[in-house]
Amino acid sequence: MDIFIQQIINGLVLGSIYALVALGYTMVYGILGLINFAHGEVVMIGALTALTAIGLLVPSGLPGPVVVLGGLLIAIPVCMAVGFSIERIAYRPLRNAPRLAPLITAIGVSIVLQQLAMMGWGRNYHTFPAILPTTPHQVFGAAITDLQILIVVTAAVLMAALLWLITRTRLGRAMRATSENPAVARLMGVDVDRVIAFTFVLGSALAAVAGVMVAANYSIAHYAMGFMLGLKAFTAAVLGGIGNVGGAMLGGLLLGIIESLGAGYIGDLTGGFLGSHYQDVFAFFVLILVLVFRPSGLMGEKVAERA
């Protein structure tokens, strides 16, 4: 039983991170119908930027949480700038091109960013310094650290804020209108290019936070970390119903929990044949099941192809 609870806790932490990243995929898809495969790379840039900043801040002797916050406050604007540039340079010129062109470009951007990161940060793993308290709290026989609590709470607050922005503000209304019909949104006076740019910047800010969370949670970051993370978050977005913001949140949390439970029990399930390092299997098994049985996702509506 305590393994079950432990895996649920781990899954919530992981799922919170997936959800933040999945939001970036789903918001861009909702507005442009584009899968921004470079989004995972933005997470990676966030993680490595923060680690570099943290490395510079550690000698200052400031308390650990302040140092991490400092890293975060540097990573966020860097990622926002990266997201803005990606849209401007790679996607905007292809706005009216056939759908396949921006998709291939997205993969290209992903490769370019990864290679640039490798040149800048090298091929080595960067470790997260041990500056955060790691004393576990006991909950129903399972352990949860301050960091894990912080990750879940931060993600929850950010998602609540995002929902408020999208459903309650003028800008959010313009985003939803643009996602439904950009031509008519323009008639209403919406500067569609700006809304699209804002969507990328917003998604990238969330990606930066997620990147720092991943680095802190696994104590490690690497130039290639964005690929798998991006694929998982994309899976989460599809699971929830791509284009649907609530769906990305739900899909992220569900995928995190499924994966954690899978990792916890895969040994028992296969009689010890497969170990917990096969946990990635579950995410993609979920992706296949969703694509086969419910392509519109849990919360997605059946959407007709745009004319």
Next chain:
Amino acid sequence: MLEVRGLTVHYGGIRAVKGIDLDIAAGEKVALIGANGAGKTSTLKALARMLPAGGEVRFDGGDISHAPPHTLVGRGLALVPEGRGVFARLSVRENLDMGAYARDDRAAIAADLDRVYTLLPRLKERAGQTAGTLSGGEQQMVAIGRALMSRPRLLLLDEPSMGLSPVMVDTVFGVIRDIARDGVTLLLVEQNARLALSLCDRGYVMDSGRITLAANSAELLDNPAVRAAYLGE
């Protein structure tokens, strides 16, 4: 108020609008009638800069031929698009709020919302409902109410009667009449020529991308060619 000179629209190699001139004075109600494919919708879309177009369009004396499309509503030009174009996943109220997107005079916006609700009481009843769940006629009301929320001085209407029941057509045209009475200048595109001409002061007849006739409504209604081609007589 609106002066159009040599307006052209191309779709690839096909010329949909072949150099037309239009003049609309402030307070006028003008109909643009013609058969399917005559270029009426293309003309309206070009005026609202939803399509790339050639020629010159002056609105209130200013050249808007190259104005970014999202700036037009702020100048007082609104379009109720073909097929209504309501935001189906937004509520009726949110659709109306989108109409006032370019404005920031909150008190006046609230007053205009009241006015739209008075003009279209159905929208008030359905304010919280998702626009996609409304009937076609109600959606047309949303589209018209939304355009009014921008407080337009020139309102372009594209086939507001399309797909509506006769009763709903009467209702919608009643509302359009009320709007005109408030002094909003109208350019109305309609396939239902009789309906359009009964409301407007004068009309242009469009055929194969050209204006073939321009006269006041009474003359057009009496014109044998118009009667034969567009009034089904």
